[in-house]
Amino acid sequence: MIDQHPILSVRNLSINFQAETQFIQAVHEVSFDMFPGEILGLVGESGSGKTVTAMSLLRLIPIPPGVINSGSIIYQGKDLLQIPVKSLRQIRGNRISMIFQEPMSALSPLHRVGNQMVEQQRFHKKIDKKSAWKQAAYQLQRVGIPDADERMYHYPFQLSGGLQQRVMIAMAFMMQPDIIIADEPTTALDVTIQAQIFDCIMEMKTNQTAILMITHDMGVVWNMCDRIMVMYASKIIEQGPVKDIFDTPAHPYTKGLLASIPSLTDTAKKLPVIPGQVPDMSKLPKGCAFFQRCPYGETMCQENQPSLTKIGQNRHSACFMAEKIMHDSTPF
Numbered sequence: 001m002i003d004q005h006p007i008l009s010v011r012n013l014s015i016n017f018q019a020e021t022q023f024i025q026a027v028h029e030v031s032f033d034m035f036p037g038e039i040l041g042l043v044g045e046s047g048s049g050k051t052v053t054a055m056s057l058l059r060l061i062p063i064p065p066g067v068i069n070s071g072s073i074i075y076q077g078k079d080l081l082q083i084p085v086k087s088l089r090q091i092r093g094n095r096i097s098m099i100f101q102e103p104m105s106a107l108s109p110l111h112r113v114g115n116q117m118v119e120q121q122r123f124h125k126k127i128d129k130k131s132a133w134k135q136a137a138y139q140l141q142r143v144g145i146p147d148a149d150e151r152m153y154h155y156p157f158q159l160s161g162g163l164q165q166r167v168m169i170a171m172a173f174m175m176q177p178d179i180i181i182a183d184e185p186t187t188a189l190d191v192t193i194q195a196q197i198f199d200c201i202m203e204m205k206t207n208q209t210a211i212l213m214i215t216h217d218m219g220v221v222w223n224m225c226d227r228i229m230v231m232y233a234s235k236i237i238e239q240g241p242v243k244d245i246f247d248t249p250a251h252p253y254t255k256g257l258l259a260s261i262p263s264l265t266d267t268a269k270k271l272p273v274i275p276g277q278v279p280d281m282s283k284l285p286k287g288c289a290f291f292q293r294c295p296y297g298e299t300m301c302q303e304n305q306p307s308l309t310k311i312g313q314n315r316h317s318a319c320f321m322a323e324k325i326m327h328d329s330t331p332f
Helices: 050-056 085-089 113-124 129-142 161-174 191-206 218-224 242-247 252-259 299-303 322-326
Strands: 008-019 022-034 039-043 066-075 096-099 179-183 210-214 227-232 235-241 309-312 315-317
Touching (some): 022 235, 039 050, 050 179, 096 161, 129 161, 179 191, 191 218, 227 242, 235 242, 309 322
Parallel strands (some): 096 179, 179 210
Antiparallel strands (some): 008 022, 008 066
8 A cells, every 4th residue: 555645644633522612622633544445444432533534535424513623635636624515515425425324314205216326326327317316226236235126115214224324325326426435334334234345345445445344343443444543532642564463453532442342262261441431522631541541641641741752663653551462462
């Protein structure tokens, strides 16, 4: 990946939300690159800022209450935060597609599934309605929807949550985009359909599509992702190649996440739990946001905020104790 030019570059992205008289820090100085043919995993607890980061890539953050304080999102030499909305509409759903976490709110309840998929194609490219309809039905079959031709005539509310999710996935794949943002794409699906969707995602990767995979499932990260970013309290606190981070995590939060993966061999083993909770995002502490939950914390961590620092080839960690943690073989 390091020999390629990134297809998308995010630099110093910071986003707040205004709630009455308070400002809630949702994303703080987030920077990363995405490369063609790469699956980049984004993990972290609920409320850490993963979905806000993903939504911001297509400028889908409601403003207000959202406020983009700083940063840039560069795609094909253009800053997506600065280009006109008309130009952005040519990119959304066409060159950059998103699989939303809540398909019930993402699909129009007033239009049939087939009409929504046909409209997407005809808005972005010159194609007759019959060809667009045929292509849409094929995409529904591809993601495992039975009786796809019939489902094309259904409204979203006539479909189960799992089928709605598959419709969203089919729409994301349909335009053969450069980038797919997948926000928990298989949460509502059974394991058989999950495997089928993952096969489709791997096929898109083979076609040089860059994919941002947001998930809570570390098994998905291990089996599918090339690199991983770990997010905590609005910041990227570790990033690097999946194998390196799984073998030697360099942040206590990452170490805790990996330690909580169930073992297939030692089923009697009690899983460790990361104590405490994510801090109040409107009242973040002076120092490291993870300090109160950290078994490695020292006085310097309480007083100073660690920045994301390079600790090896293609690896970064926001922890003063990174080297110590990497060489510590004891459980979390």
